[in-house]
Amino acid sequence: MRFSGSGCQPCRLARKKCDNTTPICRRCARNGRTCYGYRQAFSVLHDENIYASRHQKRPQGPRANAESSASLISTSLSRDLHSEAVAYFIHCHLDPTTNTPLMMGPPTKALLSNWNSSPVLELAASSTALVLFSRTKKYPPAAKLAFDSYQKSLTTLRTALSVPECIDIDACLLAVCLLGRYEDAVFTFDQGIGIPFEESMQNRRHLIGAIALLEYWVNCPSGTKVPTDTIKYARRTLRKAAIFGQIDLPDWLRDGALFGEQGIMRDLDRILFRAINVRSQLTSVSKWQPGSQLSCLETMSTLRAIQREISAIDMALIECRALHADISPCTQHTLAAHRVYSKQHFFHPRVYSHQSYAKAAHCAHCYGYRILVNHLLMCTLRLLATYSPFQPRNPLVECQHTIDYLTEELTSIIPFGLDRFKISDDPGLFGDHITIKSDEDRRLYVAELMTLPLLITSTSDSVRMEYTDWFRSQLGDTGRLLGYGIMESATSSSWPIQKY
Numbered sequence: 001m002r003f004s005g006s007g008c009q010p011c012r013l014a015r016k017k018c019d020n021t022t023p024i025c026r027r028c029a030r031n032g033r034t035c036y037g038y039r040q041a042f043s044v045l046h047d048e049n050i051y052a053s054r055h056q057k058r059p060q061g062p063r064a065n066a067e068s069s070a071s072l073i074s075t076s077l078s079r080d081l082h083s084e085a086v087a088y089f090i091h092c093h094l095d096p097t098t099n100t101p102l103m104m105g106p107p108t109k110a111l112l113s114n115w116n117s118s119p120v121l122e123l124a125a126s127s128t129a130l131v132l133f134s135r136t137k138k139y140p141p142a143a144k145l146a147f148d149s150y151q152k153s154l155t156t157l158r159t160a161l162s163v164p165e166c167i168d169i170d171a172c173l174l175a176v177c178l179l180g181r182y183e184d185a186v187f188t189f190d191q192g193i194g195i196p197f198e199e200s201m202q203n204r205r206h207l208i209g210a211i212a213l214l215e216y217w218v219n220c221p222s223g224t225k226v227p228t229d230t231i232k233y234a235r236r237t238l239r240k241a242a243i244f245g246q247i248d249l250p251d252w253l254r255d256g257a258l259f260g261e262q263g264i265m266r267d268l269d270r271i272l273f274r275a276i277n278v279r280s281q282l283t284s285v286s287k288w289q290p291g292s293q294l295s296c297l298e299t300m301s302t303l304r305a306i307q308r309e310i311s312a313i314d315m316a317l318i319e320c321r322a323l324h325a326d327i328s329p330c331t332q333h334t335l336a337a338h339r340v341y342s343k344q345h346f347f348h349p350r351v352y353s354h355q356s357y358a359k360a361a362h363c364a365h366c367y368g369y370r371i372l373v374n375h376l377l378m379c380t381l382r383l384l385a386t387y388s389p390f391q392p393r394n395p396l397v398e399c400q401h402t403i404d405y406l407t408e409e410l411t412s413i414i415p416f417g418l419d420r421f422k423i424s425d426d427p428g429l430f431g432d433h434i435t436i437k438s439d440e441d442r443r444l445y446v447a448e449l450m451t452l453p454l455l456i457t458s459t460s461d462s463v464r465m466e467y468t469d470w471f472r473s474q475l476g477d478t479g480r481l482l483g484y485g486i487m488e489s490a491t492s493s494s495w496p497i498q499k500y
Contacts, residue, residue, distance in 0.1 A: 008035050023086045023115050023125075035087055081133070081142050082126060088137075089129030093482070095445040097358075103236060104361075104449050106174055107229035118171035120160045123153035124178040131185045135483035143186075150182055169217050170230040173210060177237055180206035188489040207247045210234050214259075218252060227260030235259045239269070240452060242276045243372065244459075245283065245498070249276065264324045268369075271316045275373055278309055282376060286383060296387050303384050310377045314370060321366050330354050330363065330413075333423075333434055345420050347411035347470050351434070353423055360417045361449035367410045368453030374403050375462040400462070407467045410453060414474055419446040439481060447478050451487065454478065458490055461497045 007018025008025050018025050028035035094108040114121050130146035133139065157175055161167060183206070214234060217225065235253065242249045253259075256269035285302055335349040354360035378399050385396075415421060419442040424435045454475040457463050463471070472490045479487025489495060 010035055021116070023112070023122075024090060081130065081139075081145055085129040085133035085142055085145075086126060088133050089125070092444045093129075093132060093448075103229070103233055104451070105445055106177060107233050110170060110228060110230045111174055114168075114171045114174065118160075118168055118175070120153060120156040120175045121171040121178075123149050123156055124175035124182075127153055128178045128182045128185070131182055132483035135185060135485065136481070146182070150179065153179060164216070167213075167216065169213060170228055173213050173230050173234045176206050176209045176213065177234055180210075180237070184484050184486045186485055188485040188492075204241075204246060207238060207241050210238055211247075211250070211253070214238075214253065215250075218258070227258070229260075232260040239272060239276070243272065243279075244455070245279060248280065249273075264320070267320050267323075271313060271320060272369065274309070274313050274316075275369070275376070278306055278313065279376060281306055282379060282383075286379075300384060300387050303380055303387070307377065307380045307384070310373055310380060314373045314377070317366065317370050317373065330360075332412075335434065344473065345436075346415055347467075350412050351415050351421070352412045353416045354413075357417065357419065357446045357449065360413060364410060364413045364417050364450060364453045367406050367413070368456040371403055371406045371410070371453075371460065371463065372456050374399055374406070375460045378403070378462045403462050404464065404467075407457060407463055407471075410457065411467065411470065414450060414454070414471075417446075417450040418474065418478060419443050442481065444482055447481060451475070451478060451482075455487075459496065459498050 007020060008028060010028050011018035011025060016027060019027060024035035090108075090112070093105065094111065095105055096108060111121070111125065115125065116122075127146050127149035130142045130149060134142035134146060153175065157172065157179075160172060214231070217231065235256075238247065238249060238253065241247045254273050256266045256273075261269045281302075285299065285306070288299060330352040331354075333351050333353060335346060335351065352360075354363065378396065381396050381399060419437060421434050421436050423433050425433065426435075454471055457471040458468060458475050460468075472495065475487050475490040479485065479490065
């Protein structure tokens with residue numbers, strides 16, 4: 001049988017006909033093979049091929065050792081970086097499942113289905129894939145290609161948005177969100193020492209662009225609007241930014257049902273927007289000068305109203321989790337006390353495992369949101385104390401106890417949520433059937449589900465230092481694994497702390 005030289009590398013090696021779809025062929029997708037595109041991908045060749053092909057002169061004298069030979073091979077082979085990076089991004093960073101309720105990463109199905117039809121989306125995805133490949137694989141040449149693709153995608157995006165009647169909303173929204181991920185990969189807080197947390201994020205202009213596209217989708221007179229996974233993902237990205245005070249969201253974005261939120265996620269969405277509103281109010285009150293705008297009594301009245309609303313939000317979070325308790329059942333495990341376990345990855349010997357990583361992430365997010373809400377309550381109580389020194393200390397103590405309990409529980413969820421271990425049939429080195437995974441075995445799209453609770457706990461000054469240091473180390477390690485410079489700098493001295 002004779003086969004042409006066209007098609008992707010796996011199909012050519014398997015002597016199968018390739019359908020030539022991009023970014024990966026459907027045959028490879030169905031068979032679970034890693035498709036590296038349609039040009040020559042990086043592969044391991046016999047070291048004699050270097051000299052047999054006359055690409056390099058054979059060295060004189062004794063044969064080089066294995067280490068020097070491997071170095072010669074890696075520098076002499078040509079690599080199709082774009083195809084390799086795209087394949088790495090699709091197979092490692094995109095969640096292959098479609099039932100993840102949190103949807104932290106871009107929707108895989110929507111991204112792959114729009115890849116061929118939208119040049120702006122292809123460029124944006126390529127820039128993100130290349131920069132993540134560059135950082136995680138420690139290969140700087142890919143960073144230059146990523147920057148070039150990023151610049152081209154900005155120009156192409158402006159052109160695509162210049163004709164309103166022809167805008168592809170899903171493709172442009174995905175492109176904008178991916179460009180924001182590119183900037184999260186290249187930015188570190190070492191570049192912004194002394195800048196407040198909410199002002200230090202570099203992708204704010206992409207967030208504003210996402211708001212504009214969603215507003216166009218809401219107001220476009222195109223009949224019945226069916227919110228796609230892309231619409232839902234873009235709005236959740238904006239909600240996450242608003243939680244940290246990066247951006248103010250307009251009122252028309254607050255109705256989650258309009259953007260496809262249903263069930264528990266719709267209930268949680270309503271609660272989170274209440275928390276976002278309270279955070280904005282608290283930030284405004286903290287900037288008031290005594291006697292310049294409002295009297296002391298008026299300020300205290302406002303703060304007490306905020307205190308009541310925060311307490312109501314915390315209770316709503318508790319009730320929401322209680323109503324959907326079946327979504328987050330867990331099993332407790334205890335690492336063997338007589339064995340040395342890694343303090344770097346486990347805060348203490350007690351850890352939890354869940355039926356799925358999505359359920360573990362949901363549970364971790366609930367604890368993270370409650371820590372954020374109680375942090376806001378702590379800030380409110382501190383402000384009240386400045387206006388009235390005779391405020392009782394009991395509420396502050398109780399609030400700190402609540403935060404301590406929530407952080408303690410979260411430290412037991414994080415290791416499983418970061419895919420650091422699995423439950424096996426044998427007793428395991430650490431006991432209780434726990435087998436520790438290497439970084440190569442961990443799934444990146446699983447670890448990304450934990451980034452939000454880690455960000456909340458590592459930037460709050462209400463979390464005790466012993467917890468904060470551990471959360472920062474986990475966030476920094478996750479940033480290294482995922483290729484995000486903004487998270488890698490969590491352990492640096494310039495990592496910011498938000499007070500409100």
